[in-house]
Amino acid sequence: MTSPVLSGIHHVKIPVTDLERSIEWYGRVFGFTVNMEFPDDDGVVRGVAGTVPGLGDTLLTLRVNAEAARGCVGFDPVSFAVDGRADVEAWAAHLDGVGVGHSPVIEASVGWLLVFDDPDGISLHLYSWAGHGVDQSDRPGYGRAVAV
Template identity: 45%
Template sequence: MPQLSGVHHVKLPVTDLDRSRDWYTSVLGLGVDIEFTEDGVVRGLALSDPDGSLSLALRHDPERAAALAGFDLVALAVPARDTVQAWLRRLDELGQPHGGVVTGHRGGSVLVGLHDPDGIEIRLYAD
């Protein structure tokens, strides 16, 4: 059987691309790699973290974004449990609401309740 080697990227629907660009770059520290333009209008973005280990895409799609509001669609890996605590402090400094840190199923640390501008929950997870 052919082998899979990981996730290439995750694409998230958004209602307002500029607002989401600002949130993902300022809160999560991602950078914009590519803008996808259709009929002269930017409709999507490819984002990554500084070392290129994480790739997310944002796509203007208000209907799907509304349908996913409140759902914990993705858990982003962080290198260690103490890094989850560092994220907690960063989010607090930014005044970014979240649900705190809980124990994960494998005993790791999980920051829950962090929502992007469309209400999609982004969890930060360390085993």
Template identity: 40%
Template sequence: MSDLAESLRWYERVFGAERQPQFDHRSTAGVLYAHIIDVPGLGLLELRCAPNTAKAISGYDPVTYAVPTRADLLAWVDHLDALGVGNSGELRGIIGWVLVFRDPDGLAVRLYTREHHEFDEANADVDSPWLRLSADAEVVDAKP
């Protein structure tokens, strides 16, 4: 994270996360460098301030979260749209459906359905700019 306070606000707003201030991390000089948050359905996550790293991995998607159904994925699209968070909208994956959006530092967050369709690489949205694997990928701010 390049801005710990901004990232905390974003995770609270988007994921309903709750900060666990008793677990805040501080250097020996007393400088706050990490928050621990409790994310419903995921558990505890650490938001660590590391501006150079955040810049270097912007566009990267280190984790894909599962949602049970396509309807759940569409509910996430509605939620993100209501918050004004740019997102890919529903994309067709090779075996399911996927949604991609970015945190304040450009880190890609992917939601993929456990519900699936037949293996279908030919009709998957693999060319979507939201699914680029490179950290050099252009950050997309709105639906295509």
């Protein structure tokens, strides 16, 4: 029996501690535009969803959940794709311009990678689709192909 087919990723939800601060930060860094809000039973808005240029139909959502945000500190729940090394370098320059610290451009398992943290310390990755051709499979923490 075959599995039903998925049609993409509907949304990526990131836990935050301060919704307004995160809306501003994701807007400044990614061009995030809020187009939906989620008020709780008490009427207080503790979640938003919106668009980010380049993500197509996939929405970015931010949800106040301090415990989850603390649990994700230093973890990278999502890697956003860019085409190649020049795009990673352009993002590094953009992050410099908006005052966001980041890693140097990294030769990752397959492509180039840039790592930086959101205001809650959640690591975000920008990873290139284009490969660099360097075999990193002997390095701890780097990926290696498996036989199928």
